[in-house]
Amino acid sequence: MLKNRLIPVLLLQNGMLVRSEIFKIHQIIGNPIHEVERFNQWNVDELIYLDISRDDSYDLRRDDTKIRNLNNALDILEEVSKTCFMPLTWGGRINHVEDMKQRFLRGADKITINSAAVRTPELITQGAKIFGNQAIVVSIDVLCRMDGTREVVIDGGRTPTGLRPVDWAASAEKLGAGEILIQSIDRDGTGTGYDLELIRDVCESVKVPVIACSGVGDYSHYAKGISAGASAVAAANIWHFKELADRNAKRSLMKAGINVRMV
Amino acid sequence: MKVAIINYGMGNLGSVYNAFKLQGADVFIADFPKQLKEADQMVLPGVGAFHKGMQNLTEGGWVEIIKNEIGNGKYLLGICLGMQLLATTGTEHCTCAGLNLIPGTVKQLSSDADKFRLPHIGWNNIDARDGASLYEGIERKSDFYFVHSYAFYPENLSFVNGTCDYFGNFTASIEKDNILGTQFHPEKSQKAGLKLINNFLKLAGG
Numbered sequence A: 001m002l003k004n005r006l007i008p009v010l011l012l013q014n015g016m017l018v019r020s021e022i023f024k025i026h027q028i029i030g031n032p033i034h035e036v037e038r039f040n041q042w043n044v045d046e047l048i049y050l051d052i053s054r055d056d057s058y059d060l061r062r063d064d065t066k067i068r069n070l071n072n073a074l075d076i077l078e079e080v081s082k083t084c085f086m087p088l089t090w091g092g093r094i095n096h097v098e099d100m101k102q103r104f105l106r107g108a109d110k111i112t113i114n115s116a117a118v119r120t121p122e123l124i125t126q127g128a129k130i131f132g133n134q135a136i137v138v139s140i141d142v143l144c145r146m147d148g149t150r151e152v153v154i155d156g157g158r159t160p161t162g163l164r165p166v167d168w169a170a171s172a173e174k175l176g177a178g179e180i181l182i183q184s185i186d187r188d189g190t191g192t193g194y195d196l197e198l199i200r201d202v203c204e205s206v207k208v209p210v211i212a213c214s215g216v217g218d219y220s221h222y223a224k225g226i227s228a229g230a231s232a233v234a235a236a237n238i239w240h241f242k243e244l245a246d247r248n249a250k251r252s253l254m255k256a257g258i259n260v261r262m263v
Numbered sequence B: 001m002k003v004a005i006i007n008y009g010m011g012n013l014g015s016v017y018n019a020f021k022l023q024g025a026d027v028f029i030a031d032f033p034k035q036l037k038e039a040d041q042m043v044l045p046g047v048g049a050f051h052k053g054m055q056n057l058t059e060g061g062w063v064e065i066i067k068n069e070i071g072n073g074k075y076l077l078g079i080c081l082g083m084q085l086l087a088t089t090g091t092e093h094c095t096c097a098g099l100n101l102i103p104g105t106v107k108q109l110s111s112d113a114d115k116f117r118l119p120h121i122g123w124n125n126i127d128a129r130d131g132a133s134l135y136e137g138i139e140r141k142s143d144f145y146f147v148h149s150y151a152f153y154p155e156n157l158s159f160v161n162g163t164c165d166y167f168g169n170f171t172a173s174i175e176k177d178n179i180l181g182t183q184f185h186p187e188k189s190q191k192a193g194l195k196l197i198n199n200f201l202k203l204a205g206g
Helices: A032-042 A073-082 A097-105 A115-119 A122-131 A165-175 A196-205 A220-227 A245-255 B013-022 B033-038 B050-059 B063-071 B190-203
Strands: A005-013 A016-021 A025-030 A047-051 A088-091 A110-113 A136-144 A150-154 A179-184 A210-212 A232-235 B002-006 B026-030 B041-044 B075-079 B104-108 B120-128 B143-148 B150-154 B160-165 B169-176 B179-182
Touching (some): A005 A025, A005 A032, A005 A245, A005 B120, A032 A073, A032 A245, A073 A097, A073 B013, A097 A110, A097 A122, A110 A115, A115 A122, A122 A165, A150 A165, A179 A196, A196 A210, A196 A220, A220 A232, A220 A245, B002 B013, B013 B026, B013 B190, B033 B063, B050 B063, B075 B190, B120 B169, B143 B190, B179 B190
Parallel strands (some): A005 A047, A047 A088, A088 A110, A110 A136, A136 A179, B002 B041, B041 B075, B075 B179
Antiparallel strands (some): A005 A016, A136 A150, B104 B150, B120 B143, B120 B160, B160 B169
16 A cells, blocks of 8 residues: 655755745754765655755855765765665756756656746656656645735745646646645744645645645644645654654654554 | 666666665666676666657667677666566557567556546555565565556566555566566665665676
């Protein structure tokens, strides 16, 4: 039987791992390679790495990491993949098929595109034709307004698109996306739980697996994401600030009657 | 023992290379067909669409030499698309011919169930055939990582050495003499997957 997946999301900004809040506040929390080693030892289900840098400066700042100077995101990916024996999805600053190819060559198993997919929807189709649908994850950032309406925003939350999340998810699927990653900007870093209405609506609008993300503050939030229809549940901050974040989350999911992979 | 990973432009080569390396294999990435002659074992990885994979194998001049080396008794492990390409026919995007090393057809998984989603992505357990050398020392019902929409339906079911259930059974792994394949990604299946790679290496005495 297929298990529901539990996925840590790592945010890379200019060579350092950061925690994020409502897409605006970013605090440095660690080294991008050491964290992956930890997750590998924990035997996690899968890993999503998002490069949210806005310029091209990468700097690991410390020289005690036993790794050569990593001056761009692709070098970091290459290092990461050496200790990563679980599936790795890589996202951020992918605008062309060639960008995808470079990431697959360096050890990514799937790539995720967000702003570029909205601007150039055919990029989804081109990627799917070459690398297969299963390797193309379309990531959707959503903002929920005061009146409860939801809109897709791009460029790290800065540019509104006028698109409804359910419509865009359905289009992305038609264009060839193999998976949808849903992030909610107003829940990001708040610990108040997933935007369940959003997750439910998007899951109903597509037949590809949906990964829920944004808002997890305690382990019980994961099971609610699965019950809303998500195939996989992801989070970022909680993985860095709680002890045994994998094992305890899996236990909580199991208790809620959800089929997970116990290791 | 040298292991060649076939670079036909379709793979997560880096991941496969790293996993074999960790198991102590003398592994290299073969960029040209003639390099296969130096290898004792071959790996055909693959992420992507069937017709594109076959097109790359053909245009790169791989087909004949892969078949020759298999004829010489060298072991081959196909992974994911690499396993599917062993079939006679693929049906992804269009109907096209495969390597025809193990007779069969690659077809899309299907089900009318409400909860059925494609691709089949994630960890799922395998029913391995008793005595299958690929699974030696691996706990029964171990989970492996899958990411695919199509599956291999061989004409002769006796070549199937492992099955998996996703709204119906499909071929998880296959074995015909020195030709082996897994639909899942052993290089991404943590401990069980690395053990399976180790088992493959041992087949040729590596």
